[in-house]
Amino acid sequence: MKPCQPHFVFSYAHSICLGGHYYLTNNMQTTLQGLIHTFVLHNFLTNTSHPTRVLLRRLVLFYHMGLIEKEIPASGMSFIFYSSFNLNLMSILDPAASHLPEIHNIDGLMNLLSACVLVVLGNVLDFRTYRAPTQEENQKANKNQQILIDHDFNTIPVNERFAICYSRGVALHLINWIRRFCVITGPGGEVVQDLPSSFFVQIAQTLISYKKGANFSQLDLKANCKLDMLTRQMENIVKIDPHFSSLWSERHSLPSDSLALANQNEYLVKWQSDIQLEWSDEGNIHSFTLY
Amino acid sequence: MLALHQVKSLSTVDIINSYCPIKLFIVQFLDYSIEPSDNDCSPTVVSGRVRDLWENRHPTGKILNALDLPLYAGDTEPTEYGSELHAWDVTRGHHHIDQKSPYPTEDMQWALVGLQNALTFLHVDCEGVGTDVTVADGRKAWGFLRERHNNPLSSTNFFLKDTFRLNEVLPLSEYDFEMVALRPGDRL
Numbered sequence: 001m002k003p004c005q006p007h008f009v010f011s012y013a014h015s016i017c018l019g020g021h022y023y024l025t026n027n028m029q030t031t032l033q034g035l036i037h038t039f040v041l042h043n044f045l046t047n048t049s050h051p052t053r054v055l056l057r058r059l060v061l062f063y064h065m066g067l068i069e070k071e072i073p074a075s076g077m078s079f080i081f082y083s084s085f086n087l088n089l090m091s092i093l094d095p096a097a098s099h100l101p102e103i104h105n106i107d108g109l110m111n112l113l114s115a116c117v118l119v120v121l122g123n124v125l126d127f128r129t130y131r132a133p134t135q136e137e138n139q140k141a142n143k144n145q146q147i148l149i150d151h152d153f154n155t156i157p158v159n160e161r162f163a164i165c166y167s168r169g170v171a172l173h174l175i176n177w178i179r180r181f182c183v184i185t186g187p188g189g190e191v192v193q194d195l196p197s198s199f200f201v202q203i204a205q206t207l208i209s210y211k212k213g214a215n216f217s218q219l220d221l222k223a224n225c226k227l228d229m230l231t232r233q234m235e236n237i238v239k240i241d242p243h244f245s246s247l248w249s250e251r252h253s254l255p256s257d258s259l260a261l262a263n264q265n266e267y268l269v270k271w272q273s274d275i276q277l278e279w280s281d282e283g284n285i286h287s288f289t290l291y
Numbered sequence: 292m293l294a295l296h297q298v299k300s301l302s303t304v305d306i307i308n309s310y311c312p313i314k315l316f317i318v319q320f321l322d323y324s325i326e327p328s329d330n331d332c333s334p335t336v337v338s339g340r341v342r343d344l345w346e347n348r349h350p351t352g353k354i355l356n357a358l359d360l361p362l363y364a365g366d367t368e369p370t371e372y373g374s375e376l377h378a379w380d381v382t383r384g385h386h387h388i389d390q391k392s393p394y395p396t397e398d399m400q401w402a403l404v405g406l407q408n409a410l411t412f413l414h415v416d417c418e419g420v421g422t423d424v425t426v427a428d429g430r431k432a433w434g435f436l437r438e439r440h441n442n443p444l445s446s447t448n449f450f451l452k453d454t455f456r457l458n459e460v461l462p463l464s465e466y467d468f469e470m471v472a473l474r475p476g477d478r479l
Contacts, residue, residue, distance in 0.1 A: 001422045001479055004444055006436035008413045011356070011405040014348055015429025018362065020400040021420035022373040033445050035419030041450055043333070044457075046417040047321075048359055050398040053418070055375040061386045062378035072381060096377035118419075170386070210447040217451050260445035 003027050004034030023055055025063075025099050028111035031056075032118055032203070033259040039125050040210045043138075044219045053122060054160075057167035060119045063112060064170050066100040068177055073097060106267040109182065110199075116171040117200050120240075122164040124207075124233045128155040130225040138222040149229075172241060175200075179243070187266035197243040199261060202254045204234050204244075209256045320344075323354035323409055332412040332457040344404050356409035361397035375399075405431075412457045425478040433479060437467040 001007065003024075023031060038046040065071040073094050101115075102108030123129050131137065132145035133155055141149055148154075156164070175196045184192045192198070211227050214220040238248040255262060318341060321334040339355070347353045376394070384390040403424070413436065416422050424431075438444045442465040449455065454463045473479060 001416075001424075001433075001435075003419045003421050004415060005422075006413050006415050006444070008434045009411045010432040010434070011407055011409040011429065012432055013430035014407050015403075015405050015431050016427045017403040017405075017424050017431060018400075018427055019403060019422060019424040020362075021416070021418075021422055022399070023375040023419075024372065024421055025374040027421060030444075031419030031421075033419070034415055035417075037444075037450065038415055038417045038419070040447075045415050045450060047411055047414045049417055050359075050395075050420070052395060052398055052420065054395065055379070055399075058382050058388075059375055059378045061382045061388070062374075065381060065385060071385070094381075096381050099374040099377045166387070206447055213447060213451045219451070257447050258443075258445055259447065260443070 003030040004037060021050065021052070023052075023059060025059070025101055025111055025115075026108075028101070028114040028118075029107075029260065032114040035118060035125065036203070036207060036210070036259055039127075040207070040214050041219055042127070042223055053126065054163070056115065056118055057122070057163060060115050060167055060171050060174065062096070062099075063101060063115065064174055066097065067103065067112075068174070072100065103182070104269060104271065106184075106264055106269050109178070109184075109269050110261060110264060112174065113178070113196055113199055116174050116196070117203050119167050119171040120175075120200065121204070121207075121237065122168060123156075123161075124230070124237055126156060126164075127223075127225060129233060130223075130229050131155045135224070138224065141224075168240070175241075181272045183270045183272060185268040185270070187263045192267070194243055194247070195261075195267075197241075197247045198254060200244055201238070201247045201251050202256075202261075203259065204238060204248070205251045205254065205256050206259060208234060318357050318360060320355040320357050321409070321411070323356065334411075341404070344406060348406060352406065354406055354408050356403070356405040356411065358401070358403055358411075360402040360404065362400040362402055405429075414457070423479060424473075426473045426475050428475055431473045433471045433473060435469045435471070437469055439465055439467070442466060 101112035103112060118125065127137065130149065131154060132141055132148040133153060135141050135145045135149075135155070178196050179194060184195045186192045208227070208231055211220070211225075211230050215227055235248075238244045261267070317338055320337050320339055320343070322337045323334050325335040325337075327333060327335065334356075337355075341357070341360075343353075344355055344357060347355055379394050382388055383392070413434075424433075438449075442449060452465070454461050454465060456464070460468070471479070
């Protein structure tokens with residue numbers, strides 16, 4: 001069952017089921033939609049909670065390793081070995097390579113961008129960001145707890161906050177790589193200057209307007225994440241990238257009610273020769289251990 | 292000791308309850324025998340033990356549904372369809388990730404045990420995950436909402452519209468449903 005699939009379940013006999021959750025690279029756009037729907041409409045729309053963000057972070061690191069660091073043989077790595085009488089050519093294809101985004105078409109590129117957007121918004125889309133260390137879920141903060149929250153002391157452990165920061169940096173590195181080497185043509189045939197930024201800002205402002213709508217419909221009354229807190233977190237996060245920041249001031253020209261790129265099938269993607277293969281600057285890597 | 296993932300039928304639950312520590316597990320159930328207040332679609336959450344499922348299997352018993360019974364002993368080898376398992380495997384020891392960090396099996400692999408007539412209203416699984424389910428024993432019906440072209444799920448208005456309901460379909464509702472009946476061995 002794909003992400004963001006509304007469903008109901010009826011047991012018409014006593015039953016036992018074995019199940020599992022998974023993330024699929026090819027479904028990252030619907031993962032983004034499903035995650036934001038269940039973040040905004042939490043108790044109204046979903047029935048369980050699983051802390052699985054670490055997996056999204058690992059996926060973005062995986063994409064970075066496969067697309068920029070070239071750590072995963074994607075097109076087959078050939079090598080020669082000698083047997084008693086024959087020279088053999090073997091081709092090894094890491095099965096993980098098939099889980100990298102297909103960046104040469106708009107659908108694959110948007111899957112990559114969606115994963116990056118989710119990881120950049122790691123803190124914003126985490127309920128623990130909006131709770132003080134001693135505050136229970138869905139309980140109102142007392143005076144002391146509110147002071148802690150106002151100073152960003154929250155329930156996310158310090159080591160995980162480091163992991164979130166690091167992964168955000170990797171996601172931004174991927175975004176910069178797309179900006180630098182990917183030429184995207186829009187529905188009218190014009191070159192789109194900075195699709196990653198416009199998509200990020202669209203999602204960011206859509207999230208805030210969605211929260212307003214949920215407030216108006218009284219569907220998120222118990223949530224610790226209030227509209228003003230969400231807006232403050234969002235305004236913080238757009239400052240981390242100058243392209244996001246400058247476009248944020250012009251956000252009203254972008255859609256604010258959709259979690260998808262409009263007319264996506266009419267976009268075309270072209271990469272500038274093979275120069276991107278040489279772009280493997282990892283930036284500043286600090287000496288701490290993530291989990 | 293049997294692991295929970297080895298439980299293949301309710302009769303197995305009964306047998307192992309007599310000697311297996313599984314009966315000591317305290318779990319949360321959704322209890323559909325308690326009528327929610329104000330037409331709320333959220334069922335009452337109660338705590339109990341796995342054996343309570345078996346003891347309420349008769350027609351006048353409570354209608355219990357246990358979600359998210361963790362399968363700690365589940366197979367976490369990379370599969371063809373799970374991208375996150377490949378990502379987990381490939382990134383071990385890279386980008387300052389601890390080589391030995393454990394995969395969150397308890398959140399990603401689970402069992403559902405539901406008594407007859409248990410119903411979960413319309414919902415979306417959390418965290419943007421995909422879901423697979425195999426019926427080990429019994430019967431389940433899965434109802435999928437199907438969006439219409441003019442009312443996509445990517446719109447933030449989809450769930451906010453007055454015509455959207457968790458527990459009923461109105462004449463003006465702008466979506467359809469598809470039902471799938473699952474028998475033992477069927478996989479979704």
